[in-house]
Amino acid sequence: MNKLLTLTCAALVSTASIGKEAPQILMVLSSYGKLDNQHKLIQPGYEFGELSKAYHVFNRHGIEVTLASPAGGEPIADQYEKGVQYNQKFLQHSQAMKALKNTFTLDSIEASEFDGVFVVGGKGPMFDLYQHQPLQEIIAEVYESKGIVGAVCHGPAALVDVKLSDGSYLVDGKRVNGFTNQEESAFGKKWRDKFAFLLEDKLIERGARFEKDGLMLNQVTIDGNLVTGQNPFSTVDTARAMVSKLGIETLPLKEYQDDASVKLYELFLRNPELAKKNYESSTKDYDLNMLAMMSVLQIRHAETEFQVDASARFLSYILTKTSHPVMELTLAKAYVRLNQRDRAIKVLNKSSRLYPKNQQIKSFIASL
Numbered sequence: 001m002n003k004l005l006t007l008t009c010a011a012l013v014s015t016a017s018i019g020k021e022a023p024q025i026l027m028v029l030s031s032y033g034k035l036d037n038q039h040k041l042i043q044p045g046y047e048f049g050e051l052s053k054a055y056h057v058f059n060r061h062g063i064e065v066t067l068a069s070p071a072g073g074e075p076i077a078d079q080y081e082k083g084v085q086y087n088q089k090f091l092q093h094s095q096a097m098k099a100l101k102n103t104f105t106l107d108s109i110e111a112s113e114f115d116g117v118f119v120v121g122g123k124g125p126m127f128d129l130y131q132h133q134p135l136q137e138i139i140a141e142v143y144e145s146k147g148i149v150g151a152v153c154h155g156p157a158a159l160v161d162v163k164l165s166d167g168s169y170l171v172d173g174k175r176v177n178g179f180t181n182q183e184e185s186a187f188g189k190k191w192r193d194k195f196a197f198l199l200e201d202k203l204i205e206r207g208a209r210f211e212k213d214g215l216m217l218n219q220v221t222i223d224g225n226l227v228t229g230q231n232p233f234s235t236v237d238t239a240r241a242m243v244s245k246l247g248i249e250t251l252p253l254k255e256y257q258d259d260a261s262v263k264l265y266e267l268f269l270r271n272p273e274l275a276k277k278n279y280e281s282s283t284k285d286y287d288l289n290m291l292a293m294m295s296v297l298q299i300r301h302a303e304t305e306f307q308v309d310a311s312a313r314f315l316s317y318i319l320t321k322t323s324h325p326v327m328e329l330t331l332a333k334a335y336v337r338l339n340q341r342d343r344a345i346k347v348l349n350k351s352s353r354l355y356p357k358n359q360q361i362k363s364f365i366a367s368l
Contacts, residue, residue, distance in 0.1 A: 022064045023115040023246045026142075027054065028135060028158065029103060030124025031069040033076025041079060044123030044191050048080035050152055050235045051100075051120045052090035053256070057239035058118075061248050065099075066114070070132050072105035078122050086256055107134040111141035116242055121153025121179070121232070123191045126199070129158040136162045143170060143225065150242045152229035154179050159228075160202045172207030175223040177230045180212045186301050187216075215301050216294070218262050233262040257287045265294045268314050276317060292318050296330045308334050325355045329364060341368065 033045020058065050069075045080087060090096050117139055119129065129135060139162045143149045149170075151158060156178035162170040181200045184192050192198075197205075204210050212230060213219035219230035220237045225245060229238030236259055240250050255263075264286055268275035279286055295315035302308040312334040319327060328351035335344035345368065351361050 022062055023248070024064050024066065024113055025058055025116040025118055025242070026066050026068055026109060026114045026138070027051065027058075028106070028117060028119045028129065028155075029067060029069045029075045030120075030122055030128055031071035031075050032124035032127040033078065033122075035076055041076070043076075044127070045076040045078050046120050046124050047122035047153060047232060048077040048090075049084070049087055050122065050155075050232055051077075052086045053232075053235040054118055054120065054152070054239040055090060055096060056086060057236055057243060059096075060251060060254075061243045063243070063246070063248070066104065066109075067099045068104040068106050068109055070106055070128055070135070072103055072108075074101040075103060075124075078124075084256075084258070106132060106138065109134070109138055111138040112145070114138075114142055114147060115246055116148035116150065117142050118239065118242060119151035119155035119158045121151070121155040123154060123188070125154045125157040126191070126195045129155075130160050130196075132158070140164055140170065146225060148225050148227060148242050148245045150227040150229075150238055151178070152235050152238045153231050154199060156203065156228050157199055160197075160199075160206055169206045170226070171203055174208055174226055175211055175221050176203055176208045176226065176228045177211045177219055177221045178203060178228055179231055180215075182212075182215055182301060182303075183231060186297065213266075214307065215298060216262065217266055218259070233259050255285070257285065258290055261286045261290045261294065265291065265298070265314060268317075269310050272313065272317075288318070288322055292322060292324065292327055296327060299330050299334045305338065308337050312338065323354060325351065325358045325361060328354070329358075329361055332364060336368070344368065 029046040029051065032043055033041065034043035036042050055065060082088060082091060119125065135158055139149055139158065144164060156176060159171050164170055178199045181198050184198055200210055211219065211221045216231050216233060218233050218237060220234050220241055221228050222241055227238055227241045227245065229235060243250050264275055264279060267278065295311050295318055298311035299308060299315065302311060312331060315327060315331050319331065328347060332344040332347040332351070335347065348361060348365050352365065355361060
């Protein structure tokens with residue numbers, strides 16, 4: 001293997017790896033992504049943010065990373081924000097970008113050279129990685145050699161048809177997670193109808209014990225040397241769990257704004273006052289717009305009254321910091337769903353003063 005294209009380990013290594021050969025991780029990307037002549041995405045690819053977040057974790061802990069894909073070369077990513085910290089850092093890393101533009105083909109990979117495999121998500125894996133035989137063989141060999149197998153978001157699609165030497169499915173009887181059916185309903189409508197299966201359903205069909213958290217919340221499941229993460233906001237913790245499984249002491253967590261915002265919402269569900277205190281003490285650590293979006297999405301897709309109530313309380317708090325007609329209207333609808341009509345009217349009266357020309361607010365007031 002041409003190690004010139006392998007990402008070298010970071011200068012900063014943990015004390016656990018000093019004096020030892022650097023662990024090797026294979027990061028796998030989908031090759032399915034495709035652009036038209038106007039550079040518009042016409043086939044989904046891999047999730048760039050999941051690549052960059054996981055890469056930074058591995059690199060920071062002195063792990064050597066090799067990038068590979070079914071077709072090799074430079075795979076196409078789904079649309080992503082170049083300006084966010086983790087993506088910007090990756091784009092400015094010359095070695096990382098050189099490796100990304102020249103990924104190895106999976107059929108050229110020697111599984112025995114790697115201590116772990118990490119499958120990056122994005123919609124692409126639902127089209128190519130799940131049925132790629134060389135990848136299935138790599139995953140099975142690494143797993144049966146006691147290496148660490150990790151995947152995040154739609155990355156676990158690569159696991160559904162992996163069979164071990166005894167003929168059993170790798171995920172059979174294992175605790176796993178991945179992008180949930182609920183998350184597909186909320187965010188996967190563009191490509192979902194073209195999938196051969198829904199990931200949650202297929203993993204369960206293969207005998208997996210599927211675990212999940214709420215919509216777009218952080219969930220990492222560890223079962224032996226198998227580590228899976230639910231969605232993009234689970235990427236860092238999934239990668240850190242793999243680092244720990246490799247016997248490397250994890251360095252203090254460097255939280256990104258989006259991940260911290262998701263965790264703040266989760267904390268609010270358990271301890272509202274502590275969540276508020278954490279936010280007030282360090283507002284720069286959180287993304288207020290994302291917190292608002294999280295609240296709105298949780299209310300829209302809530303399946304229980306508890307979820308509606310908790311998210312309504314969180315959104316009510318967020319509305320003390322900012323305002324938008326969608327947020328105001330969503331909170332009013334949550335109160336109606338909770339049979340709290342007086343609170344809904346109070347929110348709507350305030351909203352109609354703030355946004356007197358908003359027709360949706362006017363229509364909802366008229367419907368009550």
